[in-house]
Amino acid sequence: MGNNPVLISDHLGDSLNVTFSGQDAKNAFYMLINDGLEGQFRLHVNKDNNRATLKAIDGKGDVSKLSKHGKAFYNELQTVMNGRGDTNVEAVFADSEVHTGRFYASKFDMADINQFNSDVTELGGTAMGKLIHELHEQYSGQGGSGRIGSSVFKNHHGPASRAEDRVNMSTRSDDPNRGNTQHFTRNGQTATIYIRTKNPGTWKSWGFRTNRSIIQVEKQ
Numbered sequence: 159m160g161n162n163p164v165l166i167s168d169h170l171g172d173s174l175n176v177t178f179s180g181q182d183a184k185n186a187f188y189m190l191i192n193d194g195l196e197g198q199f200r201l202h203v204n205k206d207n208n209r210a211t212l213k214a215i216d217g218k219g220d221v222s223k224l225s226k227h228g229k230a231f232y233n234e235l236q237t238v239m240n241g242r243g244d245t246n247v248e249a250v251f252a253d254s255e256v257h258t259g260r261f262y263a264s265k266f267d268m269a270d271i272n273q274f275n276s277d278v279t280e281l282g283g284t285a286m287g288k289l290i291h292e293l294h295e296q297y298s299g300q301g302g303s304g305r306i307g308s309s310v311f312k313n314h315h316g317p318a319s320r321a322e323d324r325v326n327m328s329t330r331s332d333d334p335n336r337g338n339t340q341h342f343t344r345n346g347q348t349a350t351i352y353i354r355t356k357n358p359g360t361w362k363s364w365g366f367r368t369n370r371s372i373i374q375v376e377k378q
Contacts, residue, residue, distance in 0.1 A: 174239045174293070175208040175246045175304070183251035186268035187289075194231040194278070194286045196224055208246075210239060227278040227286070230324045234290045237321075243302020247293065252371040257355045259292040261299060261314070262306055266292035273375045274351075282342050282349035282377065284326050291322040339378070350378040 178184040191201045198219055199212045212235065213219075224232060238245060250256055252269040259266040266289070275284040295318035299306050319330050326342065333339035338353040354374040 172240055172242060172302070173244055174210045174297075175244060176203055176210050177208050177246075177248045179248060179250040179253065183249040183268050186251060186272060187249045190268070190271070190285055190289055191235070193276075194228060196228045198223055198228075199232070212236075212239070227325060227327060230327070231278070231286055231290065234294065234321050234325060238293045238297045241297060241302075243300075244304035245293070245297045245300050245302075246304045247296050254371055257373055258288060258353070259295065261295060264296055264300070264306060267372075269371070270373045273373055278325065281328060281344050281347060283330075283340060283351050283375065287322040287326040290325050291318045294318040294321040352376045352378055 176187065178187065188201050188203075192199075195201075195212065197215060198221070199214055201210065202213050203210045212232075221229060221232060246264060248263075248265045250265050250267050253265070253267050256263070256265050256267040256270070258270045271285050271288045271292070273285075274288050275282055278284045278286045295314050296306075298312075298314040298317050301307055323329055326344075328342040328344035331341045331343070333341060333350075336352075338355065340351050340353070342349045342351075352375075354376060
């Protein structure tokens with residue numbers, strides 16, 4: 159396995175296609191995925207068709223050497239990259255119109271995602287878990303068509319949260335009494351975070367939308 163140059167291949171034309179709003183978005187996306195793959199694999203996005211694949215690093219590429227979190231991250235990426243049909247997404251950076259993810263636009267904000275825990279072993283929302291959540295939500299919502307289609311009214315959030323759970327190795331629940339509040343439970347311990355999406359007093363001149371650039375994640 160260590161000499162296999164491509165560990166996630168695309169035999170059926172199924173693929174994850176990623177475009178970037180700028181270099182910051184691209185750098186952050188690459189860095190987070192490569193960190194999650196723990197030096198065994200690296201991300202490659204084809205500049206001609208935007209197709210994302212994972213390649214083994216020379217002399218490595220051994221899934222068995224990944225940590226439990228790393229294996230889960232690898233497996234969830236594999237599902238999206240090699241699952242049914244095409245999934246098309248755009249990575250943005252500090253976009254005031256995207257709060258972590260914007261489902262109908264198929265966008266996710268890497269500046270927002272990086273506000274969550276960088277240490278995937280830490281209890282609570284993690285950057286790796288949030289990225290997997292956004293990718294799985296698009297994978298489910300697009301249904302292989304490469305766009306959000308007629309299934310938008312199905313519960314795509316639930317399966318995406320379960321994928322996030324597998325990476326974090328905890329169980330996420332969204333607080334029904336307080337919006338933007340999430341609980342993460344593992345081995346009887348619970349961590350709670352609140353996601354602040356608005357900066358009071360900073361409004362655009364029309365549309366009543368906040369002029370926020372990056373979310374704030376607060377531990378409760």
